[in-house]
Amino acid sequence: APVSLWIDDDEIELRPATGLWGGTVPETEKRLREELGGDELVQIACIGPAGERLNKMACITAGHYREFGRGGCGSVMGSKNLKAIVIEGDSSFKIPESKDYPSLFEEVYTKLTGKDMMKYHDIGTPINMAVLNELMMLPIRNLQRTTDQGMAGISGEKFADDVLLRNGACAGCPVGCIHIGFVRERFQKEHRYIYRQVSYDHEPIFAVGAMLSVENPFEVLAIIDISEKMGLDVMSAGVALAWATEATEKRIISKSETVVPLSFGDSEGYKQAMLNLGMGTNEFYRILAQGTLKAAEHYGGQDYACVLGQEMAGYATGEVYFASQALGFRHSHLDSGGYSYDQKETSKDVAKAVDSLIKDEQDRVLLTSMVACLFARGVYTDELLASCLKVVGYDYLAGNLESVSLNIQGLRWKNRFATGFAPEKLSIPKRFYEITTAKGPLDGAFLDTLKTEYCKAIRGFDPDTRKSEDQAS
Amino acid sequence: APVSLWIDDDEIELRPATGLWGGTVPETEKRLREELGGDELVQIACIGPAGERLNKMACITAGHYREFGRGGCGSVMGSKNLKAIVIEGDSSFKIPESKDYPSLFEEVYTKLTGKDMMKYHDIGTPINMAVLNELMMLPIRNLQRTTDQGMAGISGEKFADDVLLRNGACAGCPVGCIHIGFVRERFQKEHRYIYRQVSYDHEPIFAVGAMLSVENPFEVLAIIDISEKMGLDVMSAGVALAWATEATEKRIISKSETVVPLSFGDSEGYKQAMLNLGMGTNEFYRILAQGTLKAAEHYGGQDYACVLGQEMAGYATGEVYFASQALGFRHSHLDSGGYSYDQKETSKDVAKAVDSLIKDEQDRVLLTSMVACLFARGVYTDELLASCLKVVGYDYLAGNLESVSLNIQGLRWKNRFATGFAPEKLSIPKRFYEITTAKGPLDGAFLDTLKTEYCKAIRGFDPDTRKSEDQAS
Numbered sequence: 015a016p017v018s019l020w021i022d023d024d025e026i027e028l029r030p031a032t033g034l035w036g037g038t039v040p041e042t043e044k045r046l047r048e049e050l051g052g053d054e055l056v057q058i059a060c061i062g063p064a065g066e067r068l069n070k071m072a073c074i075t076a077g078h079y080r081e082f083g084r085g086g087c088g089s090v091m092g093s094k095n096l097k098a099i100v101i102e103g104d105s106s107f108k109i110p111e112s113k114d115y116p117s118l119f120e121e122v123y124t125k126l127t128g129k130d131m132m133k134y135h136d137i138g139t140p141i142n143m144a145v146l147n148e149l150m151m152l153p154i155r156n157l158q159r160t161t162d163q164g165m166a167g168i169s170g171e172k173f174a175d176d177v178l179l180r181n182g183a184c185a186g187c188p189v190g191c192i193h194i195g196f197v198r199e200r201f202q203k204e205h206r207y208i209y210r211q212v213s214y215d216h217e218p219i220f221a222v223g224a225m226l227s228v229e230n231p232f233e234v235l236a237i238i239d240i241s242e243k244m245g246l247d248v249m250s251a252g253v254a255l256a257w258a259t260e261a262t263e264k265r266i267i268s269k270s271e272t273v274v275p276l277s278f279g280d281s282e283g284y285k286q287a288m289l290n291l292g293m294g295t296n297e298f299y300r301i302l303a304q305g306t307l308k309a310a311e312h313y314g315g316q317d318y319a320c321v322l323g324q325e326m327a328g329y330a331t332g333e334v335y336f337a338s339q340a341l342g343f344r345h346s347h348l349d350s351g352g353y354s355y356d357q358k359e360t361s362k363d364v365a366k367a368v369d370s371l372i373k374d375e376q377d378r379v380l381l382t383s384m385v386a387c388l389f390a391r392g393v394y395t396d397e398l399l400a401s402c403l404k405v406v407g408y409d410y411l412a413g414n415l416e417s418v419s420l421n422i423q424g425l426r427w428k429n430r431f432a433t434g435f436a437p438e439k440l441s442i443p444k445r446f447y448e449i450t451t452a453k454g455p456l457d458g459a460f461l462d463t464l465k466t467e468y469c470k471a472i473r474g475f476d477p478d479t480r481k482s483e484d485q486a487s
Numbered sequence: 488a489p490v491s492l493w494i495d496d497d498e499i500e501l502r503p504a505t506g507l508w509g510g511t512v513p514e515t516e517k518r519l520r521e522e523l524g525g526d527e528l529v530q531i532a533c534i535g536p537a538g539e540r541l542n543k544m545a546c547i548t549a550g551h552y553r554e555f556g557r558g559g560c561g562s563v564m565g566s567k568n569l570k571a572i573v574i575e576g577d578s579s580f581k582i583p584e585s586k587d588y589p590s591l592f593e594e595v596y597t598k599l600t601g602k603d604m605m606k607y608h609d610i611g612t613p614i615n616m617a618v619l620n621e622l623m624m625l626p627i628r629n630l631q632r633t634t635d636q637g638m639a640g641i642s643g644e645k646f647a648d649d650v651l652l653r654n655g656a657c658a659g660c661p662v663g664c665i666h667i668g669f670v671r672e673r674f675q676k677e678h679r680y681i682y683r684q685v686s687y688d689h690e691p692i693f694a695v696g697a698m699l700s701v702e703n704p705f706e707v708l709a710i711i712d713i714s715e716k717m718g719l720d721v722m723s724a725g726v727a728l729a730w731a732t733e734a735t736e737k738r739i740i741s742k743s744e745t746v747v748p749l750s751f752g753d754s755e756g757y758k759q760a761m762l763n764l765g766m767g768t769n770e771f772y773r774i775l776a777q778g779t780l781k782a783a784e785h786y787g788g789q790d791y792a793c794v795l796g797q798e799m800a801g802y803a804t805g806e807v808y809f810a811s812q813a814l815g816f817r818h819s820h821l822d823s824g825g826y827s828y829d830q831k832e833t834s835k836d837v838a839k840a841v842d843s844l845i846k847d848e849q850d851r852v853l854l855t856s857m858v859a860c861l862f863a864r865g866v867y868t869d870e871l872l873a874s875c876l877k878v879v880g881y882d883y884l885a886g887n888l889e890s891v892s893l894n895i896q897g898l899r900w901k902n903r904f905a906t907g908f909a910p911e912k913l914s915i916p917k918r919f920y921e922i923t924t925a926k927g928p929l930d931g932a933f934l935d936t937l938k939t940e941y942c943k944a945i946r947g948f949d950p951d952t953r954k955s956e957d958q959a960s
Contacts, residue, residue, distance in 0.1 A: 136677035174678035179671065181679060193678075196669075198652065204609035205647035205666075206654060 022102040031097040038243040060098035061088040062245020069303040071250035079213035083247030134191035139216040140170030156256035167229035220328025221252025233281035244292025253325035271298035317444035331356035337464040341437040380419040424477035495575040504570040511716040533571035534561040535718020542776040544723035552686035556720030607664035612689040613643030629729035640702035693801025694725025706754035717765025726798035744771035790917035804829035810937040814910040853892040897950035
């Protein structure tokens with residue numbers, strides 16, 4: 015029977031959750047909060063109907079506006095009949111007594127609120143929508159285009175001007191990049207509305223805006239809202255619906271599969287389709303819930319399934335990014351700096367690109383392991399990070415950042431291969447070879463060589479060798 | 488020292504309210520609710536900065552979204568240093584045990600939710616904006632026009648489609664005509680907003696939309712919001728700013744008086760001006776706070792001061808309405824059926840028009856005395872009203888509706904004359920003579936005769952004579 019898991023400082027308890035099963039994410043949170051009687055410090059992580067149905071795109075929603083998505087972790091909770099995790103922490107951390115702490119805090123604070131981060135304060139991550147569109151690097155209309163005038167309608171600036179209501183922040187962050195807009199839904203012929211607050215970011219806007227050619231920010235938010243109610247990873251779900259739309263255009267599937275008509279730009283159909291995908295209402299949506307690639311294997315249309323291991327992220331920057339997403343870790347586009355390398359480097363030096371991916375990963379795994387914000391990676395230089403660790407008493411870590419991060423990196427790959435990951439077998443769908451970016455038409459030969467060499471590099475990754483290399487250099 | 492008045496079933500108490508003095512209406516309500524600890528059944532009536540400053544346009548705000556405006560009652564509270572009245576009722580009424588009550592209730596309910604009332608359920612009172620504009624009967628740009636294409640931007644339908652969030656209702660009403668939209672206000676260069684819910688109706692939209700030529704619903708709501716924070720009657724305040732704008736155009740006043748530039752259609756200026764009017768920031772705004780006519784006496788521009796006793800309501804229907812508003816009771820345009828007579832009757836029969844005003848008033852004073860909704864006057868026929876009164880035990884009232892209402896009507900006029908009202912002395916400003924409506928150019932001679940005859944009719948009003956007339960007919 016369904017359960018919820020309650021954790022506080024002293025005990026862990028499983029409680030029956032039969033009454034919660036079947037509820038959407040907001041309903042589940044609301045009922046749990048009622049049970050709690052208004053204790054706002056409680057944190058809730060839960061799944062929606064998608065996770066209950068073992069949808070491979072199901073996410074875990076934590077803190078209402080944030081999804082632990084990508085990779086289907088919501089279905090892991092679903093498979094265990096675990097609807098929600100409620101954490102009631104009531105301890106506090108003591109601030110170190112040394113004078114170094116306040117001065118270091120101020121240094122980090124000043125750098126965090128400096129010029130570079132404030133674009134996330136102002137417009138938020140969707141600041142990238144207009145930039146990528148301008149650069150011909152935004153995946154649009156199931157990656158049939160990389161730039162489109164219509165995308166001006168869903169730029170970050172447009173969202174901030176038209177739909178933004180308020181901002182949020184992860185605990186204590188002065189940047190506050192979480193942008194929350196509002197959605198109205200008419201539920202009667204006479205003008206009666208319900209309204210909800212919905213958070214937005216670059217990736218959701220890419221996935222159900224750009225990829226579906228929906229050009230109105232309120233409509234984009236409305237589709238995101240349904241995805242989040244269902245507990246779906248909106249990136250995977252949006253890309254899946256983009257594939258389904260092109261498959262409809264190419265008459266591989268029809269309304270007998272999709273139930274509602276799917277057509278680029280038609281947000282009404284997408285709202286219904288998102289609901290169907292979350293609820294798994296027919297065989298088609300249940301197959302699509304296994305992933306776009308699975309659906310393409312079943313119905314055809316693999317060439318334009320925009321899947322790089324999992325459904326693509328919102329960056330069509332070029333060969334290095336595609337190779338790294340296809341073979342690398344893919345929790346987020348931020349897991350590897352490939353998207354950034356493409357934008358900065360025009361040479362086609364394979365060795366240099368692969369080396370950059372491997373080295374860049376080293377910094378990112380360290381920050382990720384510390385639950386630090388990757389947007390702030392420019393602030394947390396090795397030196398500053400070491401000072402921060404030292405001031406809270408982690409002297410060993412502070413003195414051995416490089417070997418610690420290489421060890422993490424090594425363990426990641428080792429574990430991945432041990433659990434069956436075979437990068438040699440992966441192929442990149444044809445669509446990715448067809449695009450044109452700011453760098454010109456995609457270079458297929460370069461992409462293929464990168465794939466081969468990156469594959470070798472991660473297969474042969476050895477922390478100890480790299481350590482001696484670093485010491486030698 | 489400032490006080491608040493607390494009333495519950497058993498006691499009445501004056502409490503110090505020094506800390507509340509100076510607060511806007513929403514601030515005052517919020518602090519009182521905090522003091523109450525969340526008892527939602529409490530009702531609060533309070534004044535804002537305008538009432539404290541004895542602004543003649545100050546209203547009393549009750550239940551956050553409803554203003555007891557027109558006539559400056561807010562300044563009466565202000566003059567007594569009374570910031571708020573808090574009513575904590577906790578008794579209930581017993582429903583009569585007879586079977587007639589439920590069946591009568593159902594009859595009233597069915598009629599109330601019938602076709603005629605549902606326009607107020609759907610679009611609300613602003614349903615009239617488009618109708619009046621179509622008919623050339625909407626006062627626009629300080630009554631320089633009675634129709635204007637731009638008004639399509641602030642029709643009731645446009646508000647319902649674009650800004651409506653939710654609906655409210657007076658206690659127990661199934662129609663729910665209260666329409667509440669939302670306003671966002673950017674308070675930082677970076678996109679940071681505060682947002683509030685603001686109710687809207689025909690008259691506020693007329694006053695700060697049509698009269699000021701502001702054609703965007705979000706901007707109209709933002710100006711209403713400031714008026715309500717200040718505790719100003721938005722109708723009086725809007726018409727006053729419309730006069731000030733025309734006076735600016737005609738160079739009677741300048742920026743040295745208005746501080747902010749006033750220009751038709753420029754909502755930014757109007758937001759600042761509304762704040763200045765509420766706060767009485769300089770001599771000009773303090774004089775304007777005595778009423779538009781007072782300001783026109785001081786600065787000139789009487790011809791286009793749109794004042795009929797008090798600042799006009801949102802109906803430019805013609806001669807009968809203008810005569811009745813100028814001389815009659817003016818709490819609301821609904822206090823007399825003149826606006827409706829103009830729309831139905833094209834003849835220029837003075838006796839017929841005056842008789843209609845007097846007779847129509849008879850029905851309205853009865854409903855008003857019962858705190859019934861005047862929108863529902865078509866539902867509450869004399870027969871149905873008598874049945875309603877009977878079923879709750881008011882047999883005498885039920886059997887004597889006509890003489891009771893004539894008595895109320897007689898007492899109203901008697902009291903008004905006794906307290907100094909001299910209708911003979913009132914003149915109607917030139918602007919009202921200059922308009923064209925669906926009935927053609929305004930007929931000045933007809934208006935003047937109506938004024939003379941209506942004056943005679945109310946001066947000579949005698950309930951006893953009318954009773955015998957009614958019995959004779």
